[in-house]
Amino acid sequence: MPEIVLDGVEKRYGRTQVLPPLDLTLEDGEFTVLVGPSGCGKSTTLRLLAGLETLSGGEITFDGRPISKLEPKARDVAMVFQDYALYPHMNVAKNMSFALRLSRVPKDEIDRRVAAAAEMLGIDHLLDRKPAALSGGQRQRVAMGRALVRDAGVFLFDEPLSNLDAKLRARMRTELAEMRNSIDKNMIYVTHDQVEAMTLGDRIVVMNAGRIQQQGTPEDLFERPVNKFVAGFIGAPTMNFLPARAEGDRLVGEGFDLPHPPGLPVPQGAVEIGIRPSAITVDHGAPLELRVVVAEYLGAQSVLVTRCGPHEVLAEVESATRAKPGETVRFAVDPAEIMIFDPETGTRLVPDGEG
Amino acid sequence: MLANVNRATPYLFLAPAVLVMAVALLYPIGYMIWASFLDWNPSQRIGEAEFVGLRNYIYLLGDAAFRESFWVTIRFAAIVVTVEMVLGVGLALLLDRKLRGMTVLRTIFILPMMIAPIVVGLMWRYMYHPTVGTLNRMLESVGLPSAPWLSDGTWAFASIVIADIWQWTPFIFILALAALQSLPQSAMEAARIDGASGWQLIWHVKLPLMLPVLIVTALLRLIDAFKVLEVILVLTNGGPGLSTEIVALRIARTAQEFQDLGTAAAMSNLLLILLLVLTILMFGYTRLTERRAARLAAAREAEIT
Numbered sequence: 001m002p003e004i005v006l007d008g009v010e011k012r013y014g015r016t017q018v019l020p021p022l023d024l025t026l027e028d029g030e031f032t033v034l035v036g037p038s039g040c041g042k043s044t045t046l047r048l049l050a051g052l053e054t055l056s057g058g059e060i061t062f063d064g065r066p067i068s069k070l071e072p073k074a075r076d077v078a079m080v081f082q083d084y085a086l087y088p089h090m091n092v093a094k095n096m097s098f099a100l101r102l103s104r105v106p107k108d109e110i111d112r113r114v115a116a117a118a119e120m121l122g123i124d125h126l127l128d129r130k131p132a133a134l135s136g137g138q139r140q141r142v143a144m145g146r147a148l149v150r151d152a153g154v155f156l157f158d159e160p161l162s163n164l165d166a167k168l169r170a171r172m173r174t175e176l177a178e179m180r181n182s183i184d185k186n187m188i189y190v191t192h193d194q195v196e197a198m199t200l201g202d203r204i205v206v207m208n209a210g211r212i213q214q215q216g217t218p219e220d221l222f223e224r225p226v227n228k229f230v231a232g233f234i235g236a237p238t239m240n241f242l243p244a245r246a247e248g249d250r251l252v253g254e255g256f257d258l259p260h261p262p263g264l265p266v267p268q269g270a271v272e273i274g275i276r277p278s279a280i281t282v283d284h285g286a287p288l289e290l291r292v293v294v295a296e297y298l299g300a301q302s303v304l305v306t307r308c309g310p311h312e313v314l315a316e317v318e319s320a321t322r323a324k325p326g327e328t329v330r331f332a333v334d335p336a337e338i339m340i341f342d343p344e345t346g347t348r349l350v351p352d353g354e355g
Numbered sequence: 356m357l358a359n360v361n362r363a364t365p366y367l368f369l370a371p372a373v374l375v376m377a378v379a380l381l382y383p384i385g386y387m388i389w390a391s392f393l394d395w396n397p398s399q400r401i402g403e404a405e406f407v408g409l410r411n412y413i414y415l416l417g418d419a420a421f422r423e424s425f426w427v428t429i430r431f432a433a434i435v436v437t438v439e440m441v442l443g444v445g446l447a448l449l450l451d452r453k454l455r456g457m458t459v460l461r462t463i464f465i466l467p468m469m470i471a472p473i474v475v476g477l478m479w480r481y482m483y484h485p486t487v488g489t490l491n492r493m494l495e496s497v498g499l500p501s502a503p504w505l506s507d508g509t510w511a512f513a514s515i516v517i518a519d520i521w522q523w524t525p526f527i528f529i530l531a532l533a534a535l536q537s538l539p540q541s542a543m544e545a546a547r548i549d550g551a552s553g554w555q556l557i558w559h560v561k562l563p564l565m566l567p568v569l570i571v572t573a574l575l576r577l578i579d580a581f582k583v584l585e586v587i588l589v590l591t592n593g594g595p596g597l598s599t600e601i602v603a604l605r606i607a608r609t610a611q612e613f614q615d616l617g618t619a620a621a622m623s624n625l626l627l628i629l630l631l632v633l634t635i636l637m638f639g640y641t642r643l644t645e646r647r648a649a650r651l652a653a654a655r656e657a658e659i660t
Binding site (some may be wrong): 084087089116133146 | 539541542544545546547548549550551552556559560563564566648651
């Protein structure tokens with residue numbers, strides 16, 4: 001269970017830089033999620049850790065030991081692939097035990113470990129099957145089992161759930177979260193799905209265009225995003241961004257006039273404000289008046305897509321409010337939940353003392 | 356009425372092809388089978404030839420020269436296919452990587468396959484020439500005695516084996532390379548992470564996954580090797596003695612030199628039967644794997660529902 005340090009790690013293909021120098025420390029025994037949109041460099045980072053790609057610069061150390069020149073097998077890592085990457089000609093038991101057989105672990109030891117992992121994943125009745133005779137979810141479990149029996153120091157997950165349908169994905173996510181607690185290993189999980197990131201990660205590293213935007217606990221990222229990118233990426237439905245002007249203690253823009261959030265320094269001139277859909281509530285006495293364009297009914301909650309001047313604003317409200325498209329509804333916004341961003345740099349304005 | 360016409364349409368469209376097949380394939384085969392029961396020389400029309408029943412076949416089974424020729428063919432086919440498989444697959448495993456100039460190299464590798472067999476035969480005959488041939492001159496220049504490439508039975512057999520390997524290894528190479536490149540990349544990566552060395556990767560993952568393609572390739576080559584004619588005709592014309600007289604060559608000579616069309620036809624039929632057995636084996640294998648795949652799919656279906 002090493003502490004993993006990436007020091008100025010870089011990746012170029014010819015002249016194209018896919019990963020600018022990156023510094024990252026992954027603590028021992030942590031479940032770290034690398035999350036970001038496609039092409040942000042998260043998978044490349046994982047493949048560099050696994051040794052499937054060679055570094056163009058920098059160094060990776062496991063507990064201070066440089067490993068960037070080592071072959072994958074010398075790194076003591078196990079990996080779960082997005083497309084499962086099972087060996088089609090081997091049955092489930094053989095798939096799971098391949099690494100152990102290669103390293104000449106005694107047969108009864110192999111059997112014991114395969115049986116234990118298979119039972120944990122609920123695939124003990126499938127051990128004789130070939131991958132072609134398994135469903136997507138079962139293959140996914142076998143891929144997981146293959147990593148588990150290794151008992152490696154580091155577990156790498158490359159979007160392991162993205163090939164599953166929504167329902168199965170949710171179930172596997174829960175199982176993974178459970179499994180995470182019983183395995184005290186360094187786990188690194190790559191996904192583009194912020195829900196997976198929030199539910200699984202002890203720590204989340206948000207990446208964009210090859211650069212780390214922010215790292216921290218799910219609460220950190222949700223409540224205290226450092227910039228507009230993180231604020232917009234984390235949380236669903238996504239945050240509303242509106243251009244505004246700071247006028248005294250008011251934030252004024254097209255179609256709205258909101259109080260300045262308490263505790264924040266008062267900025268000058270143009271700003272961009274961010275309001276989470278969950279911070280907007282229906283309040284018939286409130287001054288903010290918005291026309292509903294679409295009402296997305298989700299059960300207990302509904303997401304109202306509304307117009308505010310030229311901008312679209314999402315509001316997550318109780319379905320009981322029964323707002324209909326075409327209606328004009330009055331909304332209240334909790335001032336404490338308003339975030340202010342620099343319109344140029346996208347950096348969030350933080351209260352004195354935070355950050 | 357209309358429905359009937361619709362159902363007949365596909366057959367209507369197929370009819371010309373069936374007709375051509377019947378004339379171009381079945382007619383000559385039937386002709387050959389009929390001819391194998393005749394005592395027939397080329398100066399006679401087929402109707403004038405005497406019907407002799409199975410006499411041609413019985414004669415062949417007792418003919419030591421034919422048996423020798425049959426044996427040479429089997430030896431030749433077995434040796435060339437084995438060596439070509441090992442070399443072709445080996446080359447494919449070596450060259451299956453991204454290197455600069457690899458496309459050019461691959462093109463050069465498959466060139467021999469594109470040369471007309473007669474030309475290949477002539478080319479090798481010059482190289483094997485006892486005094487002015489490239490090979491002997493090379494041996495002499497490093498102080499080794501020259502070899503009787505085409506004048507000694509054992510050497511001559513080795514010479515035609517070498518020429519065939521030179522020409523047909525590329526065939527195995529390109530098919531093996533295609534098979535390699537269609538293998539699931541992530542499974543290879545998973546194997547590397549699981550700790551497989553280069554050899555272990557080849558032995559435990561690549562070869563087993565290529566196996567279906569390799570088996571079909573080997574059978575195709577085997578069928579071809581049984582019918583090889585031109586290169587050997589030009590190189591040795593079957594000699595010295597009967598050392599390189601494969602069945603295809605013997606058939607040609609029986610028909611042309613010995614003017615015995617009936618026996619030649621009977622020999623062709625024996626070769627055909629041998630090839631038919633090989634083909635059936637090949638289809639049998641394909642059917643077997645298909646049925647297994649279908650069974651697996653069915654099992655999966657049952658699991659989901």
